[in-house]
Amino acid sequence: MAKKGSNTLFQGFDYSRKMEVTGILIMAISVLLLLSIASYHPDDYAIVQSISYDSLLQVDQGPALRVNNWLGVFGAYISYFFVSTLFGYVSILIPVIIFSIGWIVLRQESISEMAWTVAYGLWMIFLLSTTAGWFYNRYEAYSAAWSGNSGIYFSSILQNLTGIGSIIILFVLLFVSLFILIDRDIQKSIDRIQGWSPNFSLDFLNRLKPQKKDSPQPQSQTQTQPTTRVERQRRAEEAQKNSSQQREEERRERTIDEIVEQSQERDRKRELERKKESADLENKPPRAVLERATDSEVDPNSEDNDVEISVIVGEGDEEASAKELDRKNKQKAKEVPVIKYKFPQVDLLDSPPNEGNDVDLEEIKINKKIILEKLKRHKIEILSINAIVGPTVTLYEIEPAPDVKISKIQSYANDLKMATAAHGLRIMAPIPGRSAVGIEVPNKTRETVYIKTVLNTKKFVETEFALPIALGKTIENEVYMVDLNKMPHLLIAGATGSGKTVGINTIITCLLYKCHPDDLKFVLIDPKKIELSLYRNIQNHFLAFLPGSEEPIITDTDTALETLQSITKEMDERYDLLKMAMVRDIKAYNKKFDNDELDEELGHRHLPYIVVVIDELADLMMTAGKQIEEPIARIAQLARAVGIHLVVATQRPSVNVITGTIKANFPARMAYQVASKVDSRTILDTGGADQLVGSGDMLFSNGAGMTRIQNAYVSTTEVEKITSYIGNQKGYKKPFHLPVIEEEEPGIPDPLDEIDELFKEAAKLVVLHQQGSVSLLQRKLKIGYNRAGRIIDQLYNAEVVGPFQGSTARDVKISEEEELDEIFDELGI
Structure with missing residues (x-):
C-alpha cells in the first residue's frame, strides 16, 4: 500500500x-x-x-x-x-x-x-x-x-x-x-547622460549669460595686456581660490571606497600608536569613515583641538541580487509539493525613496563640542571620541582617561540631555564588549528603514534559520536577524504609538516570506479585534484555529482561553509522537517522517511550527487572570522542542500583567518606548526603554546584553498586498484545526460503592475550611497525594467543589451543612 x-x-x-x-x-x-x-x-x-x-x-x-x-x-x-x-x-x-x-x-x-x-x-x-x-x-x-x-x-x-x-x-x-x-x-x-559630463549643463548656461561690464574679460592666448603687480597678485589669489573650490568639489565627488581606504589607514596608524587595540575591536564589522574633524573647524578658539572625532557610518549588509529571494522561494516551494504554492514576491513591498541617509556633519560636530565642553567642566578628561551614525540615533563612543570613574560620567546624563536639547539621550557606561562609554543622541533627521531593504539582503535570503525574523537595522546599519526557533519565545512591550503593532507585522511578514504553509501555522489572538484582522485572507494557508470557530482571528477572551488550552493539548500530543519516534525535537521528527520511517496508521503526521501571536496580553489578564497565565506559562516552559512558539505583546508592562512566571520563561524581550523607568525595568530588568524616541526605536535583549534597533517599517498597504497574493492561491482542502478540549460533565459517581470511605469526612473538611485543595486533605486526613486527588475528583463530580484552577485551590460551591447533608442523602452515605 x-x-x-x-x-x-x-x-x-x-x-x-x-x-x-x-x-x-x-x-x-x-x-x-x-x-x-x-x-x-x-x-x-x-x-x-x-x-x-x-x-x-x-x-x-x-x-x-x-x-x-x-x-x-x-x-x-x-x-x-x-x-x-x-x-x-x-x-x-x-x-x-x-x-x-x-x-x-x-x-x-x-x-x-x-x-x-x-x-x-x-x-x-x-x-x-x-x-x-x-x-x-x-x-x-x-x-x-x-x-x-x-x-x-x-x-x-x-x-x-x-x-x-x-x-x-x-x-x-x-x-x-x-x-x-x-x-x-x-x-x-x-540624468545618466548628464552624469557623463557633470559640468556640461553648468558650462552651457554660463556661456549663455551676458558678461558684466565690471567683470574682467578673459584673455586670449594671442593677446597680452600689461598688468600691475597688484593686479597679478589679485588674479593669483582668485586662481588659488578657484583651485581650492575645485579641490573641495573633487573631494566631495570621491567615491566611498576611496574614503574608506584612506580613513581606515589613518585609524590603523592611530591604534598602533596608542597600543590599545583589543580583540573585540578587531572583530567589529567594517565601517565607512566619512570624515575626521577637530574642534578647530567649528570654533578656532576652542581648547579641545587635540581631541579628534571620526564620523562613522556602517556600510550595511550586502544587497541580494534582483529576484534572488523569489528564485530561492520557488525552489523551496517545489521541495514541499503538498499544494502548489507561490511565495510572495519582493515586488509587493514598497521601494525606499532614492535619497539616502545624509549625514549632518555640522550637527555631529556641534554635539561633539557640547559633550566635550560639558565633561571638561566636571574635570573629566577624554582621549578620543567616535561618532557612529545610525538610522535613528548617533552613538558617540568616548574613551575616557584611565583615572576617570565611569559612574561619574553616567551621573551627568541629565546635564548632557539639557545641553544637547535631545529627547531620549541614553548613556551606556561602558558599552558591552568595548572599552568605551557610549552616549546615544537622537538624530534630528531620522531614516525610515523600509522592510524591503531588510528582506532583500543576502543575510536574509541565504539564511538557514528555521523561523528567521529580520527585526530592522542597528546603529551600525546592519540587519539584525534572529531565529524564533532558538529564542524560543518573544515578549514585546511598548506604549501606544511606539511601533509595537508594526513590529508584530514585521515578524509575521518575515515568516511569510521564508516559510512554506506546510511548515508554519499561526494562531492569532487579537483582543482589540482590528490589529490582526488583515491576516484573515491567509486562513486557508497559514492559520490554525478551533473546529467550528466563526472567525479565524481569535478576539473573544473565552475563545482565547480555550485555544491556549487546546495548544497545550497539541503540545502534549506532539511529545507523545516524539517519544514514539525516539527523537528529541521537531526537526528530527519531520526528517524521519519525510523519509517514510514513521507509520501514519500509528498517528504520525507532519508537524508544522506553530507561532502563537497575542497582540494585547493586558486585556486577557484583566478578564481571565490566572486562567490565562497558566497555559501561557506551560507553553513557554515546554513547547520549544515540539515547535510551538509564543510572541506576546502588551502596551501595559506592569507586574500584574507581565508576572514573574511569564518573565522567567521569556528570555527574549523587545521594548519600545515606555512611559517610565518602572515599566522599562519590568520588561528589560533595567532602564533605557523610557529614553527611546518612538516610531519603531526599540531595545532588544536575548539574555546577553541589549541592542538598539530601528524596527523595519511595513505599511498596512503592504500587508494587504501580501495577504491578498497568498489568499488568492488555492489553499488546503481543509483548515488546520487544533485539538478539541473535552470537558467532563459533573455528576454523582456510579456505582456508589466506588466512593471513597473518607469521602464524607473530606467533604465536611472542605466545606468547613472553604478550600478545595489536595494538600488540605493530605494534611487533615493523613493520606497520600493520589488518594487525596481521587477524593477531590469525586467531590467535583458531586458538585461540592469547582473545576481545576491550576496552582489556586478549587472553589467550594457548598456553604451550609444542610446542603451537604442533602448530597449525602442522594448518595446514600
Missing part, C-alpha cells in the same frame, strides 16, 4: 517533467522558425505554388528541390507569411521572443514576468517595420522584404494622415522606445 506522501511526491515530479518537456518543445519550434525566416528567398513562394501533392512524393526530382529555404516547402510557406505578408526581416525577433518563453517554461518560472518583454518586442517589430515601410514608399531604396506588406500598409496610412510629419513621429517613437529599453524611465536616462 503506497503512502500518501509518496503519491504526492510522484505527482509533483510528473508536473515538473511536463513543464520541462513543454519548454524544450517551444524552444525547438522557435529555432525552426528562426531558420525559416533567416533563409527567406523571394522566389520560393512561386515555386511552392506550382508544386502538387504528387510532386512532393518524388524523391530525386520535382520542383520542391528548387526551393532555397533551409526548411524546404514548409519553411518557404512560413517565411513568406512572416517576411512578405507581415513585418519583413524584422520578424526574426518573433522566434527570439518565443525562445525566451520556452526558456521560462523550462525553468518553471512565472510567465507573467515575460509580459513586459513580449509587449515591448512586438511593439518594436511593428515600429521598425513601419519605419522601413516609410522609406520604401518614399524612395524604394531597398526590397519590400525589409518592411513586409504590413509595414508598407501602416506607413502609407500614416503618410496620408500626417504627410512629412510621419517620419518625425516614427523617429520620436523610436527614440522614446530606446530610452524605455535602457531604464523604463526617461528622466533616469537623461
